[in-house]
Ligand code: NDP
């Protein structure tokens with residue numbers, strides 16, 4: 375029986391993964407090693423009981439009594455804290471879904487790869503903060519990374535049977551998020567509720583806001599650079615409001631391979647789960663005649679400064695990705711808490727990168743995971759300080 379784990383099981387990607395696992399036979403078809411969550415203890419316990427998991431882990435120590443109580447008599451072991459999540463990643467498994475949100479997903483994913491496990495990677499932050507390390511870990515332990523981000527799954531599928539040296543460019547599509555059609559002058563006043571009204575995709579809160587600011591696309595550009603090893607000038611972004619083309623690969627002979635489908639994360643998750651085979655998935659059939667037209671427009675970098683910042687991060691490489699992601703996470707925290715305006719998020723990230731550049735060399739080669747975690751920490755501290763200055767000013 376295939377041994378699986380889901381990190382971030384109670385989130386949007388986690389729930390979709392759980393749904394597919396249940397549809398493909400649940401506890402009768404898979405041996406569930408570990409399920410992890412954060413605050414949603416009741417849901418985590420419910421999933422762990424249904425899949426008869428070995429262990430269920432909440433990220434937060436204070437939730438342990440509630441998790442224990444919810445699992446009483448089930449035979450599922452309960453644990454808590456980030457160390458317990460790391461230990462869960464050390465339990466032997468064949469396939470692991472990495473769907474924790476933020477840099478917290480990095481260490482468990484690394485540990486799973488170090489055991490030679492196939493890692494279905496939704497946590498793009500891992501590639502942005504430590505792409506080289508992650509790929510090197512996978513390579514040295516014979517582990518496979520299967521992209522779950524819909525764009526990267528699309529590119530991965532477009533590249534099956536192709537030679538990377540024949541690739542001229544990769545075109546990432548972007549929905550443009552909830553504020554896509556707003557006039558520029560209104561963006562500064564966008565509220566949290568307004569940024570959360572995503573037109574096409576149902577996702578977790580943080581990535582939905584990042585879609586509106588295009589910080590999500592900025593992370594994905596870096597993710598593309600790291601995962602596929604193409605150079606930054608081979609990566610293009612195009613706004614495609616219908617979210618039907620999930621991304622495209624252009625080859626030197628002029629051919630462009632596009633991946634189309636309805637926007638439903640169960641497709642890329644299911645592809646990663648069943649790879650290299652394809653299974654029937656509960657995804658709505660694409661009806662092009664009903665859609666009528668697919669449209670495209672170029673993104674405006676004054677409207678989306680995150681895209682320009684991503685190019686600067688790629689030019690530096692080294693620890694710049696870790697700094698960028700951490701500053702972005704802090705900016706998002708402040709926007710969610712109401713302390714920063716929508717357009718101020720990019721300002722905070724840029725100011726943090728500037729300040730860090732004056733005190734350390736962001737482009738320094740990454741020696742190991744400790745370097746990445748130290749930069750992640752430092753960038754959070756600096757971004758927190760600058761956010762206070764911005765609020766005071
Ligand atoms: P959600 O916010 O919906 O879920 C996040 C999951 O991580 C939950 O299980 C949450 O627990 C858990 N979690 C939160 N903080 C921590 C922490 N500090 N330590 C451990 N676990 C934690 O996120 P999404 O599912 O939307 O996204 C997950 C990842 O997948 C992100 O990296 C995102 O960028 C990526 N992704 C998501 C897509 C989507 O469609 N949602 C599409 C492409 C990529 P709890 O909820 O119980 O507190």
Ligand code: MG
Nearest residue numbers: 523524525594
């Ligand atoms: Mg995506």
